[in-house]
Amino acid sequence: MFSFFKKKSPPVEVPSPPVTPAPPLAQPVAVTTTPTPAPTSSPLPTQPEPAPATRQGWLGRLKAGLRKTGSSITTVFTGTRIDDDLYEELETALLLADTGVKATEHLLQDLKRRVKESKATEPSQVKTLLADAITDLLQPLQKPLTIGDHKPTVIMVAGVNGAGKTTSIGKLTKHLADEGLTVLLAAADTFRAAAKEQLAVWATRNTVEIISQQGGDPAAVSFDAVSAGRARGRDVVLVDTAGRLPTQTHLMEELKKIKRVVQKADGTAPHEVLLVIDGNTGQNALAQVKAFDDTLGLTGLIVTKLDGTAKGGVLCAIAREKPIPVYFIGVGEKLEDLETFNAREFAQALLS
Numbered sequence: 001m002f003s004f005f006k007k008k009s010p011p012v013e014v015p016s017p018p019v020t021p022a023p024p025l026a027q028p029v030a031v032t033t034t035p036t037p038a039p040t041s042s043p044l045p046t047q048p049e050p051a052p053a054t055r056q057g058w059l060g061r062l063k064a065g066l067r068k069t070g071s072s073i074t075t076v077f078t079g080t081r082i083d084d085d086l087y088e089e090l091e092t093a094l095l096l097a098d099t100g101v102k103a104t105e106h107l108l109q110d111l112k113r114r115v116k117e118s119k120a121t122e123p124s125q126v127k128t129l130l131a132d133a134i135t136d137l138l139q140p141l142q143k144p145l146t147i148g149d150h151k152p153t154v155i156m157v158a159g160v161n162g163a164g165k166t167t168s169i170g171k172l173t174k175h176l177a178d179e180g181l182t183v184l185l186a187a188a189d190t191f192r193a194a195a196k197e198q199l200a201v202w203a204t205r206n207t208v209e210i211i212s213q214q215g216g217d218p219a220a221v222s223f224d225a226v227s228a229g230r231a232r233g234r235d236v237v238l239v240d241t242a243g244r245l246p247t248q249t250h251l252m253e254e255l256k257k258i259k260r261v262v263q264k265a266d267g268t269a270p271h272e273v274l275l276v277i278d279g280n281t282g283q284n285a286l287a288q289v290k291a292f293d294d295t296l297g298l299t300g301l302i303v304t305k306l307d308g309t310a311k312g313g314v315l316c317a318i319a320r321e322k323p324i325p326v327y328f329i330g331v332g333e334k335l336e337d338l339e340t341f342n343a344r345e346f347a348q349a350l351l352s
Contacts, residue, residue, distance in 0.1 A: 058339050062349040065307030065331030069097050070350045072310070073130075077123040082115065086123060090130075097310060098282035100317030107133050107316065131347045137316055138343035143325035145272065145300065147181065147236060152229040154262060154269035156222075156239045157302075158255060158292055159276035160246075164304035168276050168330065169240050171338045172302075177208055181235040186225030187212035188258060189242040209234075218242060218254065219261040226265035239270070246291030255295055274327065276302045282311035289322050303341075304330040312350065 073093045076086060087108060094104040107130070114120075114129040147153050159165035166189065176183050187210055209232075211225040222239050229237035241258055244251035262269050275292045277285040285303075292298055301324055306312050315326065326341040 058336070059345060059349065061307075061331050061337060062329075062339075062345065063352045066312050066346075066349045066352075068308055068310045069306075069312035070352065072096055074127065074351055077127040079123050082120065082123060082126055086126070087112070094313060094316075097313030098317065099313035100283060100286065100320065103137065103313075103316040103320035106320055107137065110136070127351055131351050134316065134347035134350065135344045137319050138346060140323045141301075141315065141319050141326040142341055142343045143300070143327070144340065145327045147176070150266075150268055150271050152184070152226070152234045152237045152266075153271050154226055154229070154237045154239065154266060155272040155274060156241065156259065156262065156270040156296075157274045157276060158241050158244075158296060160244060160278075160288060163276045163278040164330065165276040166240055167333070168302050168304060168328070168338065169238055171330075171335055172328070173208060173238060174335055175338075176236055182233070183208040184225055184229045184232070184234045184237045185210040186222050186237060186239040188218040188221045188225075189240050219258045222258050223261045223265045226262055226269060230266060237269075246288055246295075252291075252295045255292075259296060272299045273297060274300045274302055275324075276304060279303050279306040279312055279314065279329075280309040282309075282314050283317065285314050286317050286321060289318055289324060293322065293324065298324050300325045300327040302326075302328045302330070302338075304338075307331040307337075315346065 073090070076089045076093055079086060090111075091104055091108060094107065095101070099107070110133045111126065111130050114133060115126055118125070118129065120126055120129060157165060157169055169185070173183050173185065185208060209228075211221060211228055213221050213224075218241060222241075225239060226237055228234075239258070239262065241255060242251070244255070246252060259270060259273070273296045275289060275296075275298050277288055279285065281288070289298070289301065301318070303315065303326055306329055318324065318326070328338050329341050329346070330338045
């Protein structure tokens with residue numbers, strides 16, 4: 001398993017020879033899959049390379065998950081000529097994949113420029129150039145989740161019902177715990193039936209603590225959890241908020257309240273505000289991103305259920321219209337089916 005998170009290394013200190021260094025104080029946690037080496041004068045990489053075998057297994061699942069989206073696009077390149085018909089077919093395929101009008105126009109213009117500059121003559125070459133264009137478009141979305149600048153790092157997670165929010169929180173908790181980080185869960189989804197119990201299962205499975213109240217006020221639960229996280233010295237507090245549609249104004253206002261109350265418990269929190277979106281919803285997912293960002297000020301996204309959908313192109317639409325970092329993407333229900341987003345891998349898997 002490779003690291004899900006950006007490596008945060010403590011500053012290099014040069015101790016005086018006669019003085020024994022004091023035990024290190026609390027500082028940003030470096031989340032890696034291997035023990036952090038002793039500080040040296042050599043700079044550490046900001047994103048360590050993952051274990052090849054593990055990543056290759058993930059790439060196989062990603063390609064399989066995006067097959068339904070990519071098949072209609074790759075069919076365009078089975079001809080023998082680069083002409084207007086090819087570009088028209090590609091435009092249709094991209095729109096059907098919910099790439100969106102703006103992103104589709106951008107990709108086609110960029111692709112034509114690349115074809116001209118490279119003097120490509122074969123459709124297969126155009127396919128490779130399209131992968132490059134998609135990679136460049138998606139690159140601003142590729143950003144690791146940083147853990148350790150604050151203790152606890154408070155992560156507030158929102159999303160509509162059915163997007164896979166609580167399950168994604170459980171998977172994220174598992175990986176955090178596996179990295180040796182102490183996690184506290186806040187079951188602030190107090191109104192959905194069995195929401196607390198669902199999160200409690202993950203808490204038990206991962207041997208982490210959970211703060212909950214049956215039918216209590218979500219903001220109060222969040223406040224208690226952040227306060228407890230600080231008092232107990234936990235590394236991360238994950239706040240599971242209630243699922244809601246962005247059109248439900250009164251419920252969206254409740255999200256604002258949760259954020260305000262969290263800030264009262266910790267003036268610097270929340271440090272991350274994540275939105276979980278269902279890849280099957282296509283352009284509606286983009287609408288959700290815009291609405292939740294207006295309400296909460298999103299810092300990152302988790303895109304789930306990309307397996308089996310024909311609408312995986314929505315990430316291109318997000319990149320063009322609302323380029324909020326995509327921390328993780330999911331292509332299944334298993335723990336290993338949630339991984340960090342990589343623009344190049346996604347583009348290649350889409351057109352494989």
